Amino acid sequence: MEGLLANLLNGLSWGMLLFLISMGLTTIFGVMGVLNFAHGSLFMLGAYLSMQFMRWVGSFWVGLLLGPPIVAGLSVLLERFLLRPLYGRDVSFQLLLTFGVMLFLDDGVRLVWGAAYHVVNPPPILSGAIPFFSQSYPVYRLFIVVLGPLVGIALWAFFAYTRWGKVLRAAAMDRQMAEIVGVRVPAVFTAVFGFGAWLAALGGALAAPHQSVGPAMGERIIIESFIVVVIGGMGSFPGAFAGALILGLLNSFGTTLLPDVQMALPYILLAVILLTRPRGLFGAEA
Amino acid sequence: MKPRLRGEAVPAVLVLAALVAAPFVLSIYGVIVLTEILTMSLFALSFNLLFGYTGLLSFGQAGFFGAGAYFAVLTLIHGPASLWAALAAAVIGAALLAAVIGWFCVRLDEIYFAILTLGFGMMLFTVAHNWRSVTGGSDGLGSFALPELHLFGHSVSLFHPVSFYFLALGIVAFGALLLRRVVGSPFGLLLRGSRENSLRVSFVGADVRTLRLFAFIMAGALAGLAGALFAFYNRIASPEMLHWSFSGKAVLMTILGGSGIFLGPAAGAAIFFVLEHAITAYTTNWMIFLGAILVVLVLAFPKGVLGSLIDRWARRQQGPPP
Numbered sequence: 386m387e388g389l390l391a392n393l394l395n396g397l398s399w400g401m402l403l404f405l406i407s408m409g410l411t412t413i414f415g416v417m418g419v420l421n422f423a424h425g426s427l428f429m430l431g432a433y434l435s436m437q438f439m440r441w442v443g444s445f446w447v448g449l450l451l452g453p454p455i456v457a458g459l460s461v462l463l464e465r466f467l468l469r470p471l472y473g474r475d476v477s478f479q480l481l482l483t484f485g486v487m488l489f490l491d492d493g494v495r496l497v498w499g500a501a502y503h504v505v506n507p508p509p510i511l512s513g514a515i516p517f518f519s520q521s522y523p524v525y526r527l528f529i530v531v532l533g534p535l536v537g538i539a540l541w542a543f544f545a546y547t548r549w550g551k552v553l554r555a556a557a558m559d560r561q562m563a564e565i566v567g568v569r570v571p572a573v574f575t576a577v578f579g580f581g582a583w584l585a586a587l588g589g590a591l592a593a594p595h596q597s598v599g600p601a602m603g604e605r606i607i608i609e610s611f612i613v614v615v616i617g618g619m620g621s622f623p624g625a626f627a628g629a630l631i632l633g634l635l636n637s638f639g640t641t642l643l644p645d646v647q648m649a650l651p652y653i654l655l656a657v658i659l660l661t662r663p664r665g666l667f668g669a670e671a
Numbered sequence: 672m673k674p675r676l677r678g679e680a681v682p683a684v685l686v687l688a689a690l691v692a693a694p695f696v697l698s699i700y701g702v703i704v705l706t707e708i709l710t711m712s713l714f715a716l717s718f719n720l721l722f723g724y725t726g727l728l729s730f731g732q733a734g735f736f737g738a739g740a741y742f743a744v745l746t747l748i749h750g751p752a753s754l755w756a757a758l759a760a761a762v763i764g765a766a767l768l769a770a771v772i773g774w775f776c777v778r779l780d781e782i783y784f785a786i787l788t789l790g791f792g793m794m795l796f797t798v799a800h801n802w803r804s805v806t807g808g809s810d811g812l813g814s815f816a817l818p819e820l821h822l823f824g825h826s827v828s829l830f831h832p833v834s835f836y837f838l839a840l841g842i843v844a845f846g847a848l849l850l851r852r853v854v855g856s857p858f859g860l861l862l863r864g865s866r867e868n869s870l871r872v873s874f875v876g877a878d879v880r881t882l883r884l885f886a887f888i889m890a891g892a893l894a895g896l897a898g899a900l901f902a903f904y905n906r907i908a909s910p911e912m913l914h915w916s917f918s919g920k921a922v923l924m925t926i927l928g929g930s931g932i933f934l935g936p937a938a939g940a941a942i943f944f945v946l947e948h949a950i951t952a953y954t955t956n957w958m959i960f961l962g963a964i965l966v967v968l969v970l971a972f973p974k975g976v977l978g979s980l981i982d983r984w985a986r987r988q989q990g991p992p993p
Contacts (some may be wrong), residue, residue: 482969489962496956523895615786649797652790658776659787
């Protein structure tokens with residue numbers, strides 16, 4: 386029973402981190418049509434920068450506040466000067482460019498922070514564990530489990546009810562029509578890319594005390610969040626939520642129940658879903 | 672089509688002549704690098720049959736490349752000590768895998784095809800990584816002896832890099848010629864048609880899924896052949912050869928050289944490895960340079976390096992527009 390519960394919570398907390406980064410990925414894809422390979426690296430950069438601020442200032446919250454906006458700022462420059470010239474060209478060039486950015490950032494953090502893994506402690510208020518039946522469970526993971534859905538609901542409300550959200554949806558639905566009615570689509574794209582990067586970096590900053598910070602953390606999460614976005618349906622928030630939960634739980638239960646094939650489980654799930662529902666669980670059928 | 676083909680014959684013969692002459696000019700180190708470039712060229716060319724000619728971005732091509740490597744090495748360890756048997760096992764094994772996986776994948780296209788092939792490739796990676804008793808797990812399979820090459824009644828030891836280079840050149844030239852014949856054939860024309868407009872191709876009576884499946888199998892078989900060669904070259908078959916980031920290398924080399932030119936992927940492979948060897952001589956952080964160079968090349972060469980150069984040359988031949 387306790388093992389089951391611990392597995393469940395582990396799966397949920399990993400799922401919620403996946404959800405944070407997948408939301409940015411799915412928004413960028415939904416609005417701009419760009420599949421951002423560098424998204425995992427932005428997640429990783431968020432973790433490193435927040436860790437650095439934590440070391441300088443000594444506060445987790447300052448790191449959480451300062452790290453992600455810097456990543457967002459860098460991403461705005463990235464979109465404006467590198468990605469924008471490619472919009473008229475084949476999609477594969479955008480993929481290749483973000484792939485190049487990924488290589489650059491992954492090796493860049495290795496150059497600055499070294500190849501070793503760093504441990505980040507959760508803030509005092511969220512450290513420690515609370516008793517759970519006969520076992521105990523880290524408070525920080527529970528915090529992630531609660532925070533994920535809150536951010537998701539806030540984002541969904543933003544898209545559904547605010548003027549800005551409507552502009553974004555309009556630009557995603559029909560770029561030309563949005564431009565005709567006066568939406569500055571290039572500016573919207575830049576903002577969306579920066580915002581998605583902020584979400585990824587926030588996920589990274591939150592992940593730092595959850596796992597450890599190292600140069601391979603981006604490569605692992607980018608593929609898992611691709612899978613989340615695809616099985617949920619590209620551009621869909623409920624889809625990203627469902628996909629992240631499924632993948633998170635598959636990860637934690639798979640590790641204990643089927644350790645030999647655990648590594649392949651996400652890919653098997655991906656294949657089954659793509660072959661039965663080609664546009665994902667929540668995607669509009671083509 | 673005919674005049675185009677004749678126009679290509681001259682440069683092709685020149686390239687082949689240069690490659691045959693290369694070992695007599697280059698140092699042993701240069702020959703080794705060139706062998707690697709040739710092997711990866713075949714891998715990238717096989718990928719481009721799907722990407723450039725059929726319009727399908729496969730992110731799982733390394734799965735077949737690595738599977739070919741394992742099939743070849745397993746044949747050498749457990750089967751006859753024959754180079755030809757090992758190569759045949761690689762090609763047939765990779766083709767069978769591609770037939771099964773392709774049967775599923777050709778149902779999808781665009782980004783969904785890319786993600787699904789990535790998924791299947793990673794399943795193969797997991798098999799290579801976790802099935803320790805057969806594949807050696809994460810250490811790979813390295814303990815095998817490279818047999819002598821038996822050709823026309825002669826036996827040649829492949830221990831010397833130059834002998835191995837000529838084996839690689841022969842195999843890669845064979846593979847490239849085969850691919851060139853295929854893309855120039857009516858079948859290749861149908862593939863290109865399905866890339867431009869698959870609906871129209873199906874209206875004229877062609878079964879697009881079957882066309883794509885045959886392209887997928889052929890690409891997989893040739894990737895397996897390249898993988899076997901790569902395993903012989905490195906004296907090891909390891910799981911990293913099946914990882915998605917290895918598939919990414921094929922994508923990268925192809926777009927780097929130019930997917931619209933037949934030999935573009937090979938040019939991309941050459942640029943990639945020459946840069947890698949030049950930069951790793953000075954620093955271990957080669958990836959940061961590769962990333963930066965890639966970004967610049969993508970922005971500066973819209974059709975890849977070879978593609979853009981040929982375009983520029985063709986424009987100069989035509990003279991300025993009136």
